[in-house]
Amino acid sequence: MAFTIEESFASFGGKMLKLSHESTVNNCKMNLNLYLPHQYFDPDHKEQLPVLLFLSGLNSTPDNISEKAYVPPSANKYGFAVILPDTSPRLEDERLKNGIGxxxxxxxxxxxxxKNFHMYSYILKDLLPSIRKEYTKLNLDRMSICGHSMGGMGALIIYLRNPVLFKSCSAFAPLTHPIGVKNGQKYFKLFLGxxxxxxxxxxPSCLIKHxxxxKRPILIHQGTSDQGIKDLIPEYFLEASKGTKLDGLIHLKYAEGYDHAYYFVSTFVPEQCEFHAKYLGLS
Known part of the structure; x- marks a missing residue:
């Protein structure tokens, strides 16, 4: 088996699994969480379940979304599983400390x-194929993607580069133009030279132009009281979409008074899950 079940918790009628596996892409052990809704365990439910890939933000682990975003109720309502990857390898090497999380x-x-930080290829060439092989009751041909903050950026990147793999894309307060802000430039120079x-x-703001x-909408929620909104610059992404195939399809919703934290994310998870359920053919 590719995955080791480290822990398993009953949650909202389904199960949250904390998994680990040896990644051939990152050349190390990787952690992730996998939420399986109650339909997965129902012997009368014969159809494979769609999947939502949910990417976490800077310095987070799979537990942040699992414990604070309250995705399981919506997963059970519509009948989709949720894959929650880690944000980086967790290696005890002082040289790597700036990249952990x-x-x-x-x-x-x-x-x-x-040697180890290949999160783009890890998700597409290692994690998802391994899930497909081992969890055969999941249908990764019916998959959507979303994420929060850095994970929102990741969701946009992966979707814009691989649109045929996903039925829909959404994000919470994504970093939309990392090469245009200092924090993004810091990590891009660190990792890419x-x-x-x-x-x-x-x-994302460069990728959308190509x-x-x-032609499906992308849903984005952004809090107006987000302390980092000047770095996230969602309006830049909206402007970059003009004249592209997604012109008019970026649904940017500002949430008055909300910040960047999980109170914000959990508030709008039901709306984003409803959005994905539509494109996954569940509503």
Missing amino acids: AGMYLDATQEPWS ADESKWTNYD YDGP
Whole structure:
């Protein structure tokens, strides 16, 4: 078996599994959480279940979303599983400390991160194929993607580069133009080097200009009291979409008075899950 079940918890009628596995892409052990709704365990439910891939933010672990975002009630309501990857390898190497919890959903090319920090390829070429192989009651051909903050950026990156793999995409307070702000530049230079031409492969506002997938809306929630909104610049992403195949399809919803925390995320999880359920054919 590819995955080891480290812990299992009953949750909202289904089960939250804390898993680990040896990643051939990141060359190390990786952790993740997998939520299986009650339909997964129902012997009378013969149909494979769709999947929501939910990416966490900077310095988070799979537990942040699992314990604070309250996704399981919606997963049970509609009948989809939720895959919650980690944000980076967890290696005890002092040289890697700036990258722990901050994998940025890219493939690092610079030492010392280039050996283990391949979060983009890890998700697409390792994690998802392994889930497909081992959890055969899940249907990864019916999959949507979302994320929070850095994970929202990751969701946009992965969706815009691989639109045929996903039925829909959404994000909570995503970092939409990392190469245009200091914090994004910091990690891109760290992981990808000084050649800024390579950074555009992981910048949603650059990628959207070349998007050539299905014309489906992308849903984004952004709190107006988010302390980091000047770095997230959702309006830049909206502007970048003009004249593209997704022009008019970026549904940016500002949430008055909400900040960046999980009180914000948990408030709008039901709306985003309803959005995905529609495109997953569940509502």
